Each structure stands twice: as C-alpha cells, then as structure tokens.
Amino acid sequence: MRLTSMKKLSARGVIKEMFKTSSGDTLDYIFHPRSIALVGISLSSSDSITRIFLDSLLAFRFEGAIYPVNPAGGEAMGLKVYKDIEDCPEPVDYVISMLPARLSPGLVEKCVRKGVKAIHFYTAGFRETGEEEDIKLELELARIARNNGIRIIGPNCMGIYCPETRLSFMPYFPRESGPVGLVCQSGNNSVAIVNQARWRGIRFSKVVSYGNACDLDESDFLEYLADDPETRTIGLYLEGIKDGKRFRDALGKAAKEKTVILVKAGVTQAGVRAVESHTGALAGKDAVWDALCKQLGVIRVHSLQEMVDMLVTSTFMPRPGGRNAGFVGTGGGPSVLITDDFETRGLGVPPLPEGLRKRVRELVPAAGNMLRNPIDCAQSEKLPEVISILAQWEGVDFIIGLLRIGFTRPGTTPEGMRQFRRLQNLLNGLKSISKPVAVVLEPIVLPEDMMEFFKISQMFTSAGIAVYYSSVSAAEALSAYVRKLGSNQ
Amino acid sequence: MRLTSMKKLSARGVIKEMFKTSSGDTLDYIFHPRSIALVGISLSSSDSITRIFLDSLLAFRFEGAIYPVNPAGGEAMGLKVYKDIEDCPEPVDYVISMLPARLSPGLVEKCVRKGVKAIHFYTAGFRETGEEEDIKLELELARIARNNGIRIIGPNCMGIYCPETRLSFMPYFPRESGPVGLVCQSGNNSVAIVNQARWRGIRFSKVVSYGNACDLDESDFLEYLADDPETRTIGLYLEGIKDGKRFRDALGKAAKEKTVILVKAGVTQAGVRAVESHTGALAGKDAVWDALCKQLGVIRVHSLQEMVDMLVTSTFMPRPGGRNAGFVGTGGGPSVLITDDFETRGLGVPPLPEGLRKRVRELVPAAGNMLRNPIDCAQSEKLPEVISILAQWEGVDFIIGLLRIGFTRPGTTPEGMRQFRRLQNLLNGLKSISKPVAVVLEPIVLPEDMMEFFKISQMFTSAGIAVYYSSVSAAEALSAYVRKLGSNQ
Numbered sequence: 001m002r003l004t005s006m007k008k009l010s011a012r013g014v015i016k017e018m019f020k021t022s023s024g025d026t027l028d029y030i031f032h033p034r035s036i037a038l039v040g041i042s043l044s045s046s047d048s049i050t051r052i053f054l055d056s057l058l059a060f061r062f063e064g065a066i067y068p069v070n071p072a073g074g075e076a077m078g079l080k081v082y083k084d085i086e087d088c089p090e091p092v093d094y095v096i097s098m099l100p101a102r103l104s105p106g107l108v109e110k111c112v113r114k115g116v117k118a119i120h121f122y123t124a125g126f127r128e129t130g131e132e133e134d135i136k137l138e139l140e141l142a143r144i145a146r147n148n149g150i151r152i153i154g155p156n157c158m159g160i161y162c163p164e165t166r167l168s169f170m171p172y173f174p175r176e177s178g179p180v181g182l183v184c185q186s187g188n189n190s191v192a193i194v195n196q197a198r199w200r201g202i203r204f205s206k207v208v209s210y211g212n213a214c215d216l217d218e219s220d221f222l223e224y225l226a227d228d229p230e231t232r233t234i235g236l237y238l239e240g241i242k243d244g245k246r247f248r249d250a251l252g253k254a255a256k257e258k259t260v261i262l263v264k265a266g267v268t269q270a271g272v273r274a275v276e277s278h279t280g281a282l283a284g285k286d287a288v289w290d291a292l293c294k295q296l297g298v299i300r301v302h303s304l305q306e307m308v309d310m311l312v313t314s315t316f317m318p319r320p321g322g323r324n325a326g327f328v329g330t331g332g333g334p335s336v337l338i339t340d341d342f343e344t345r346g347l348g349v350p351p352l353p354e355g356l357r358k359r360v361r362e363l364v365p366a367a368g369n370m371l372r373n374p375i376d377c378a379q380s381e382k383l384p385e386v387i388s389i390l391a392q393w394e395g396v397d398f399i400i401g402l403l404r405i406g407f408t409r410p411g412t413t414p415e416g417m418r419q420f421r422r423l424q425n426l427l428n429g430l431k432s433i434s435k436p437v438a439v440v441l442e443p444i445v446l447p448e449d450m451m452e453f454f455k456i457s458q459m460f461t462s463a464g465i466a467v468y469y470s471s472v473s474a475a476e477a478l479s480a481y482v483r484k485l486g487s488n489q
Numbered sequence: 490m491r492l493t494s495m496k497k498l499s500a501r502g503v504i505k506e507m508f509k510t511s512s513g514d515t516l517d518y519i520f521h522p523r524s525i526a527l528v529g530i531s532l533s534s535s536d537s538i539t540r541i542f543l544d545s546l547l548a549f550r551f552e553g554a555i556y557p558v559n560p561a562g563g564e565a566m567g568l569k570v571y572k573d574i575e576d577c578p579e580p581v582d583y584v585i586s587m588l589p590a591r592l593s594p595g596l597v598e599k600c601v602r603k604g605v606k607a608i609h610f611y612t613a614g615f616r617e618t619g620e621e622e623d624i625k626l627e628l629e630l631a632r633i634a635r636n637n638g639i640r641i642i643g644p645n646c647m648g649i650y651c652p653e654t655r656l657s658f659m660p661y662f663p664r665e666s667g668p669v670g671l672v673c674q675s676g677n678n679s680v681a682i683v684n685q686a687r688w689r690g691i692r693f694s695k696v697v698s699y700g701n702a703c704d705l706d707e708s709d710f711l712e713y714l715a716d717d718p719e720t721r722t723i724g725l726y727l728e729g730i731k732d733g734k735r736f737r738d739a740l741g742k743a744a745k746e747k748t749v750i751l752v753k754a755g756v757t758q759a760g761v762r763a764v765e766s767h768t769g770a771l772a773g774k775d776a777v778w779d780a781l782c783k784q785l786g787v788i789r790v791h792s793l794q795e796m797v798d799m800l801v802t803s804t805f806m807p808r809p810g811g812r813n814a815g816f817v818g819t820g821g822g823p824s825v826l827i828t829d830d831f832e833t834r835g836l837g838v839p840p841l842p843e844g845l846r847k848r849v850r851e852l853v854p855a856a857g858n859m860l861r862n863p864i865d866c867a868q869s870e871k872l873p874e875v876i877s878i879l880a881q882w883e884g885v886d887f888i889i890g891l892l893r894i895g896f897t898r899p900g901t902t903p904e905g906m907r908q909f910r911r912l913q914n915l916l917n918g919l920k921s922i923s924k925p926v927a928v929v930l931e932p933i934v935l936p937e938d939m940m941e942f943f944k945i946s947q948m949f950t951s952a953g954i955a956v957y958y959s960s961v962s963a964a965e966a967l968s969a970y971v972r973k974l975g976s977n978q
Contacts, residue, residue: 367614
C-alpha cells in the first residue's frame with residue numbers, strides 16, 4: 001500500500017502506514033498469526049527434527065489453532081492430524097512446511113487456494129546445493145508466491161521466534177519478551193545467539209532465521225524491526241544480501257533509530273564459497289562492509305560471541321561519555337591483563353590522581369592491594385566506599401568491576417562466604433553510583449560449579465548490569481561501543 | 490659450580506653439570522624438598538588464605554616432613570605447631586612464609602642458621618607498593634639471601650606446584666603429572682591457567698608463580714625447565730624481566746628444544762603502570778617482544794585463554810605440514826563462520842576437488858548438507874567414511890571436526906541419542922586417520938548441562954585429540970602453530 005491509496009485511510013491509519021514497509025502488513029501476520037498449519041510433520045514422536053515446531057508451539061502454549069498436516073491422518077500430541085492443508089476447518093494464516101523440496105511448489109499453490117498469508121519452508125535442498133534443478137525449484141517457488149501475493153520465509157531455515165505471540169522454533173527458549181530483535185540468516189546461529197544471550201539477561205522481541213531468502217529477505221525484516229516499537233537493539237547475522245540499494249537504505253534508517261550490530265559472514269574467499277554452499281547467497285566484499293558500517297554507525301563484530309557481548313552492552317550499559325575506564329576488583333595478574341586488553345583496543349586507563357589515591361589508601365592498606373587504576377582491593381570491606389571515590393573521578397567515563405570467580409562454593413565454605421560477601425560488596429558499590437558500570441566475572445571454577453557461576457552472573461544481570469566472562473570480551477565490546485559513539489558525534 | 494670446579498666431577502657429573510644452570514641444584518631442592526616448614530601459618534582453620542598451603546600439602550599427601558610454625562604453638566590439622574623455625578627437629582629444605590613483610594629479613598637469617606635451601610615468600614607488601622620503605626625491605630631480603638647462599642621465590646606469589654613430589658598451592662589441582670611446565674609471575678593467573686587447562690586434558694610437570702622475583706627469576710626457572718626431561722612444552726606469563734641478556738639466551742635455548750608459549754603482560758603504557766603496581770617489574774617495549782619471539786621461534790599469545798588453547802594444541806596435535814584445513818561437521822552457519830575465522834588468520838580452506846566431492850555425494854545427499862569444504866554432514870551415519878575420504882586429500886594438512894553441542898542430554902532423549910551417536914562417529918572417524926586432527930565443540934547448552942558438555946569434551950581429550958570451545962579459538966591457536974612452523978623452516 002503506497003501513497004496513492006493513503007487517502008482511503010483514517011488519520012491513525014495514515015500514520016501507521018507512513019511507518020510501514022510494503023511488506024509490513026504481511027509481516028504482522030507472520031509475527032502474529034491466528035492459526036498455524038504444520039505441513040509434512042512426521043507422526044513419529046522420536047523424529048525431533050520435524051517435530052520441533054509442534055513441540056515448541058505446545059511448550060509455548062500458542063493460543064491460536066494448530067493444524068498438523070500429514071497424508072496419513074491420525075493424531076499427534078493429542079491434536080487431530082489433517083490429511084491435506086485444504087481440509088483444515090478454519091482459515092490458516094501461517095504455514096510451516098517440512099515437505100521435501102520437490103513437493104514445495106505444489107504446497108504453495110494449495111496455500112494460495114486456502115488463503116494462507118505466509119509460508120515458512122524449513123525444508124532444505126534448494127539453491128544452496130548448487131545443482132541446477134534445485135536452483136530452478138527455488139525460483140519456481142518464489143515465482144508462484146509473487147504471482148499470488150503469498151509470502152515465503154526461507155527455504156532452508158528455522159523461521160520465527162516471537163515470545164509475545166508464543167511462537168517459537170525451540171521449546172526451551174525464554175517465554176518472556178525483551179528489547180532485542182534478531183535477523184539471522186542461519187538457523188543454527190540464531191539458536192546459538194539466543195541461547196548464549198539468555199544467560200546474560202538478554203530477551204528478544206522477534207527473532208527471524210530466514211535461510212535462502214527466496215522471497216522475504218533481510219531488508220524486509222530489518223525494515224520491520226526498525227519500525228517495531230518493542231525493538232531497541234537489532235542484531236544482524238548476514239551471509240549475503242539480495243538488493244544492495246534497498247538494504248543500504250534499510251540499514252541506514254535502522255541505525256539512525258536504534259543500535260544495530262552486524263556479523264557479516266562469508267568475508268574471505270573460502271567464506272564466500274561456504275556461504276554459497278550454505279544459503280546460496282552472494283557474499284560481497286569485506287572492505288565495502290567495513291566502510292558501510294562506519295558510515296552508517298552500525299557496530300560490526302566478527303563472531304557470535306562478540307555479537308552476544310554487544311547485545312549485552314547495548315541493552316544494559318548507558319553510553320559512556322568517553323573512552324576512559326576505571327577498574328576496581330581483585331587480583332594483580334587479572335588487573336594487569338585487563339589494562340592491556342583495554343589500552344590495546346583504544347580505550348584509556350588513566351592513573352588515579354594522587355589526591356584520590358590518598359583517600360583510597362586511608363580505606364585500604366597498600367600491601368596486597370593495587371591502589372592506582374586498576375584498584376585491586378575487592379578483599380576489603382571498604383570496596384563500596386572505594387567505588388564511590390572512583391565514581392567521583394572525572395578522569396574516567398565508566399567503571400568496570402573485575403572478579404575471578406574461584407573454586408569454592410559461595411556460602412558453603414569460609415572462602416566461599418568471603419567470595420559471596422565480595423560479590424555483594426561489588427554489586428552494592430556499582431549499583432549506588434551514577435556513572436555507567438559493567439562487570440567482568442571470569443570463571444575459574446570446576447565444571448560442577450558452573451551452575452553456581454551462572455547464578456552469580458545472574459545476581460548482576462538481574463540488577464541491570466552488563467556482565468562479561470573475560471576481560472578480552474569486555475574490551476572488545478566496550479571499544480566498539482565507544483567507537484560507535486565517536487561515529488555519531 | 491662453573492668450569493673451574495668441573496675437574497672434580499665424574500664424567501657423568503660433568504655432563505649433568507654442562508646441562509645445569511648455576512641455580513640448578515637449588516632448584517632441584519625446591520621441586521623435590523624432603524621437608525617443608527610453613528612459617529606464619531594462621532591457627533584459625535577459617536583463614537583459608539594462609540592455610541591453603543597446608544591444606545594443599547595434606548590433600549596431595551606430601552611424603553616429607555611438614556612443620557607448621559607459629560609463635561603460639563599448639564596443633565593444626567593434627568600436626569604439631571613449632572614456635573620457631575629453629576625448633577623444628579630435623580633439617581628443613583624449603584620454607585613457605587606467610588609472615589608480614591617487616592618480619593621477613595629476620596626469618597631469612599634464621600633460615601640460614603637452620604640450613605634451609607630456599608624460602609618462598611607468599612607475603613606481599615614489598616616493592617610492588619611503590620613505597621620507599623617497602624622497596625628497601627625487599628632489597629634487604631635479597632641481600633641477606635645472596636650473602637648466605639639461600640634462594641628466595643617471590644615475595645608476593647604462590648610458589649610451586651609439582652605433582653610428582655606432591656607439592657601444590659591449591660588442594661584441588663590435578664594429582665597427575667604431565668608434559669607442560671609453566672613459569673607464571675602472577676599467582677592468580679597461574680591458578681586460572683592450570684584450572685582451565687585441566688578440563689582440556691593438560692597436565693603439568695612443574696608450575697612456578699614467582700611474583701616480585703627479588704632473587705630467583707624467570708631466567709632461572711626457564712633454564713631449569715629447558716633442561717627438565719619431563720617438560721616438553723613451556724608456558725610463560727611474564728610481567729617484566731630482570732636481566733635481558735640472560736633471559737634472551739635462556740629463551741633461545743628453551744625454544745630450540747621445546748615449544749615455548751609466551752604471554753607478555755604490561756605491553757601498554759597503562760599496562761606497564763599496572764605491572765609496577767602488581768609485581769614492581771619493568772615491563773619493556775611491546776615491539777621488542779614481538780621481534781624477539783619471531784626471531785627465536787617462540788609462540789606469542791595475548792590472553793590466558795589463548796595460552797591454554799596453545800598448550801592444548803602443542804600437547805595433542807602433531808605439527809601439520811602446512812596451513813590448509815579440511816572441515817567436517819555440522820551446521821551451515823557454524824561452517825561459514827569457521828571458514829572465515831581460519832582464512833582471516835592466514836590459514837587456508839581449499840575447495841574439495843570435484844572427484845572427491847562426487848565420492849562424498851555417493852555417501853550423503855546434497856539436500857541439508859554442504860559437500861565442498863567445510864563438509865557439513867555430521868547427521869549422516871557415513872561420517873567416518875567421509876572423514877577417511879577427506880584424509881586422503883593431499884590438498885589439506887589437517888582435519889578439524891566441528892560440532893555445536895546442543896540442548897539435549899546425550900543418551901536420554903531421541904535427539905540426545907542421535908547427538909551422542911554423531912559424537913562417537915566423529916571420534917571414530919578422526920581416530921582412524923593419520924593426518925593431524927582437532928575438534929571444535931561449541932557449547933550452546935543450558936548451564937545445568939555444562940557438566941554433560943565437559944564429559945563430551947573429555948571423550949575427545951582422553952583419546953588424545955585437541956579440543957577447542959569456539960572456532961575463533963581454534964583459528965587463533967592453529968594459525969600461531971602454523972606460523973611457528975614457518976619460523977623454524
């Protein structure tokens with residue numbers, strides 16, 4: 001719907017329309033479907049690969065109608081199985097298809113007759129194989145869809161996770177929504193990002209894994225998320241793009257309104273070949289991506305871990321006014337390493353001025369502590385007071401707490417009790433100051449204590465504090481965050 | 490003992506002497522003490538900071554005599570506490586001191602009278618505080634020791650871990666010995682390295698945390714490990730060096746015989762300040778270190794995680810003949826990322842030749858798999874056969890298995906059973922070929938499944954296979970390993 005038809009709309013409609021993309025309405029159906037058919041679902045409960053979508057909808061208690069479809073009929077998880085999509089008793093908004101590739105064009109035609117708005121093809125075996133017949137099959141799929149106004153997600157992808165409408169492709173994903181939208185070409189990588197981010201306190205508004213992008217592509221989803229009031233930060237994992245000009249515009253618009261973080265995969269010669277073999281996309285030149293991101297103020301990162309670290313940073317940490325860090329924590333060795341990690345990445349670690357150093361020395365002894373910056377005094381009960389002195393120092397723009405989480409269980413041994421007390425002191429100190437703060441918690445625990453470590457980590461994320469698991473991660477994320485600042489100024 | 494006195498030695502003694510440093514004999518006493526006194530130990534069992542050395546010796550069942558020393562006398566953990574070091578009934582080879590700094594020179598004098606060979610000062614509060622009186626105290630300590638032929642480790646450090654002689658500074662460190670020696674100026678960082686490396690299958694011959702190095706320094710320990718037949722790989726974490734010329738010679742000699750991996754901390758301006766504040770060392774210029782490492786064939790890394798990854802590489806992986814990787818594993822997204830990670834770091838990922846590709850296609854279908862390189866077919870039962878085809882390809886120098894370890898417990902759910910089967914297939918395939926192999930296991934599990942993940946990881950380490958926990962880690966380590974190759978050729 002474009003300008004010509006706007007006069008038919010109410011004022012509210014016009015405003016809504018002005019902020020919508022051409023595919024916005026269809027995408028609303030995709031993220032808020034009233035009914036879903038699962039076509040080609042296996043009837044064997046042990047075939048978790050095609051059962052995962054049904055399992056997810058049931059685990060999330062999807063509120064609309066769910067129609068499993070399989071020519072054998074019968075029942076699946078207490079639901080009637082329909083022999084054909086056209087047998088479903090009510091309208092179907094959204095279809096998830098696990099049919100083999102060669103049966104897919106026929107399904108699209110049936111879906112058109114049934115009035116389906118959009119189809120997600122989980123099915124692989126299209127353009128990404130590089131075989132001529134498979135490429136033709138994908139083109140055929142796209143042609144039928146385009147001619148009939150039905151939209152396709154995929155093929156060769158995991159589709160949609162939208163906690164608000166209880167739509168998910170993994171049964172164990174978090175039920176709660178959050179401010180992060182994720183557009184991720186790879187299904188596998190979208191699972192990895194959601195799963196790693198959740199333990200750092202990140203929740204998602206919408207996640208899309210869109211695979212080969214034969215119809216709906218990265219620009220469609222990016223435009224939608226740029227307008228989505230629930231989404232404050234957008235993560236992008238791209239292997240290739242379909243329409244450079246349109247994508248550039250969408251990226252620029254999104255980055256103006258929101259924090260956008262990009263992993264561009266397929267940046268090397270072999271990486272480009274791997275992309276072709278994975279989603280059949282054209283990968284593009286690495287330097288062009290660097291320049292584009294710099295120009296538009298997009299934060300570019302190079303691994304999923306860096307992506308998660310940046311999502312954490314942008315979600316929890318207010319933007320610091322500059323590049324200088326004040327460190328407070330424990331351990332001489334860790335303090336030396338974090339200083340190098342930050343300075344080699346363009347951040348500053350200025351020395352504590354003599355006046356402030358004297359005030360710190362009045363609180364904690366010099367022996368066994370480092371009282372310059374980093375200030376290594378986490379063993380001291382005076383830690384919160386030291387943090388408040390650091391916070392008054394105009395020479396630093398943000399404060400980082402640094403703790404190695406050791407080998408003893410907090411609360412159960414004397415050293416564990418002390419460690420827990422240090423953690424609480426650090427948390428209280430950081431919570432009580434107004435400068436941007438974050439914390440680096442480095443686990444050096446035994447595997448059986450990892451659960452304990454994650455609980456400690458959640459003490460901080462629950463208080464709205466960004467947590468990193470290594471000083472290198474913190475340095476990478478904060479240097480990118482501060483560079484992004486520079487590009488906006 | 491130098492050349493002039495060599496004539497007094499037997500032929501065997503002369504050869505032994507030629508391969509010993511001047512401090513070699515004393516260091517033998519340090520790593521193989523017959524008796525240990527713990528001076529200044531707290532009598533309160535909840536004071537784990539000074540009790541940790543006693544706890545460790547008892548946990549390791551140290552076979553020699555242990556003498557706790559505290560002016561209060563009494564008992565500790567069933568051992569008689571002596572009021573003074575001179576009261577100990579038998580000779581004392583080695584002393585661990587937790588006395589306050591100002592009492593330390595007096596202790597050295599007593600130790601001289603008692604015939605002690607070496608003292609480890611855990612105590613801090615010397616040169617690293619930057620205070621004039623503390624610096625003087627440390628110089629005094631070194632002077633008394635030198636004048637009387639007694640050697641000092643530290644002050645301000647954790648001392649020695651030597652599983653063979655049941656000497657440890659952490660009660661839970663592994664009891665078994667291994668081929669890795671570690672010289673680590675920081676106590677905190679030595680704990681982190683040992684603890685992270687153990688889960689990757691690494692065991693240690695000797696670990697030294699030596700702090701301020703007022704007497705014995707990095708060169709002494711490096712020379713000792715270079716000659717130590719139990720040590721094949723040497724890890725170094727240095728903040729500064731005492732004698733540039735001597736260190737350079739020791740490093741060159743060590744790197745000729747063994748794989749040497751270095752973290753040089755304190756490489757930035759602020760990092761140098763942090764080093765002064767931690768161990769009072771002079772840190773030196775970053776570029777000089779780069780040049781030195783390149784010239785001598787030392788592998789330089791920049792974080793503790795990279796150190797552990799390199800220890801794993803050098804322990805488990807035979808040196809590949811070149812830089813080209815063949816990948817076999819699961820997941821399109823992970824395959825694309827690992828390709829970029831390797832190529833951006835100078836490694837090669839050549840495309841699978843058409844002939845071999847045809848042979849792979851006969852085993853696994855193209856749909857849902859990637860059959861170029863990476864080969865993404867871990868779901869297939871034919872995985873071991875595919876690996877053996879890859880192994881015959883002369884275009885690659887080593888084979889990397891890649892698996893994301895997912896959300897289901899191996900062996901307990903249908904998907905878990907399949908995952909376990911994939912892991913076994915991968916392990917069997919990799920074990921049966923003669924090319925160098927390694928595996929990347931990326932955990933995307935829930936925290937409560939981390940124990941399960943570590944067990945999976947140990948399936949591979951027990952089989953002598955290097956395991957990395959991310960494709961970035963693998964790429965960093967292997968590119969450094971291959972570069973080191975280049976420098977030796």
